[in-house]
Amino acid sequence: MSQKDLAHVMRGMEGYFADERLIVGPENFADAGIVRFVEGRALVQTLDFFPPVVDDPWHYGAIAAANALSDVYAMGGTPVSALCIAGFPAGFDAEIVRAILRGGFDKVREAGAAIAGGHTVRSAEIWFGFSVTGEVDPARLVPNDRARAGDLLYLTKPIGMGAVTTGIKKQLTQPAWLDAAHAQLARLNRNASLAMREIGVHAATDVTGFGLLGHAANIARASRVTLVLEAARIPLALGAAELAQQGCFSGGANRSRDFLAEIGWIDPAVEEWRAKLCLDAETSGGLLVAVDPARGEAFRAALRARGEEAWHVGRVDAPGDRAVRLELGAGAIGA
Structure with a gap:
């Protein structure tokens, strides 16, 4: 969905995000949500998935994982755990599915995050990605709203x-x-x-x-x-x-x-x-x-x-x- 369409759809929904636990919500198109957790630590939460962008299944899985993990890194956070989310057509080659999963799992492990499970659905098109939870010190998070003239x-x-x-x-x-x-x-x-x-x-x-x-x-x-x-x-x-x-x-x-x-x-x-x-x-x-x-x-x-x-x-x-x-x-x- 384009930024223009997304802004139109979300108009009037600001009240849903008026929560004192939210440090960063969706109002500025931030990369991830930041939620207060315990003193000195906050949760970083994001979700990203997409159809294949390359032909090789292992690389597709690895790219999907790197893309999802990136939102946590962009906020200055550290990935902690990930859940995969996937859609495949009925009868799709199980070895290809396994290669996609391995690519994604290998990249999540490279990031040092735990693979906590996932969810799959039957879909006319292939798509794959991850929901990632990270952590960050609220005093050291990197937002998108503090750029200064002269930077x-x-x-x-x-x-x-x-x-x-x-x-x-x-x-x-x-x-x-x-x-x-x-x-x-x-x-x-x-x-x-x-x-x-x-x-x-x-x-x-x-x-x-x-x-x-x-x-x-x-x-x-x-x-x-x-x-x-x-x-x-x-x-x-x-x-x-x-x-x-x-x-x-x-x-x-x-x-x-x-x-x-x-x-x-x-x-x-x-x-x-x-x-x-x-x-x-x-x-x-x-x-x-x-x-x-x-x-x-x-x-x-x-x-x-x-x-x-x-x-x-x-x-x-x-x-x-x-x-x-x-x-x-x-x-x-x-x-």
């Missing part, structure tokens, strides 16, 4: 998975692109979350179904600021540019453009295919993090020390007439 924006994975997964369906991907996609999609955001907690950041979100610009807009509106992203700085997944120029996009690109029509601005100098990559839905994307400029390089160093990278992709400005702006930018990727 720098960092992204911890390249974008373009919508283009690559669409290319897989159209049989347009090269083997190297597919291998890189499998690795990126199944990679946990644990190290990025640990780096956030080590350095201390102002706000974060994971980049998934609403696309980079859609999730940036959520931070901007929740924090009452403007997020400015520079297209020249944004890293692209291997093969994403080539596939985007062949028109490989998910339906998320058009939904995000519709949502951002009144609250976003895209520099006409940005190529259309590149702009659509910034709009398109991502799966198991990286974290978009707002960091005090004095700590930006320390955040990158903390992530590099764990064998990963963070790209400086923009900045936070004082609130303006648009929540999010995509400029061409003059910077270089990685600068």
Whole structure:
């Protein structure tokens, strides 16, 4: 469901979330709900599932798990337990089902969380995912509503998975692109979350179904600021540019453009295919993090020390007439 449609459906339901136990509810499109538990600890709760995005069943299961776990990591939390939720057609190959489950279970175990069970239904289409419960110190959680003017924006994975997964369906991907996609999609955001907690950041979100610009807009509106992203700085997944120029996009690109029509601005100098990559839905994307400029390089160093990278992709400005702006930018990727 698009952000625009979701906001319309939820209108008038705010009273259901007026609960003193809720530290973070759904009002700001946060990645997960945060519920008070005991002194100094809160529960992080999330649920995510989707149909296959790759052909290999083990990788599909692992990607679905990484995607669900990401919401906990984006809030600065630690996954504790997970329940799988799955739908399969009647008579579906049991070995394929087993491979999907193993992929998901392997990734949950990698995260250090307990696999507590799950629920399955008969479905015309395949879908798979997890409900994840985590924990966080309320004083150290990373929300999406505390970005400040002057902050720098960092992204911890390249974008373009919508283009690559669409290319897989159209049989347009090269083997190297597919291998890189499998690795990126199944990679946990644990190290990025640990780096956030080590350095201390102002706000974060994971980049998934609403696309980079859609999730940036959520931070901007929740924090009452403007997020400015520079297209020249944004890293692209291997093969994403080539596939985007062949028109490989998910339906998320058009939904995000519709949502951002009144609250976003895209520099006409940005190529259309590149702009659509910034709009398109991502799966198991990286974290978009707002960091005090004095700590930006320390955040990158903390992530590099764990064998990963963070790209400086923009900045936070004082609130303006648009929540999010995509400029061409003059910077270089990685600068």
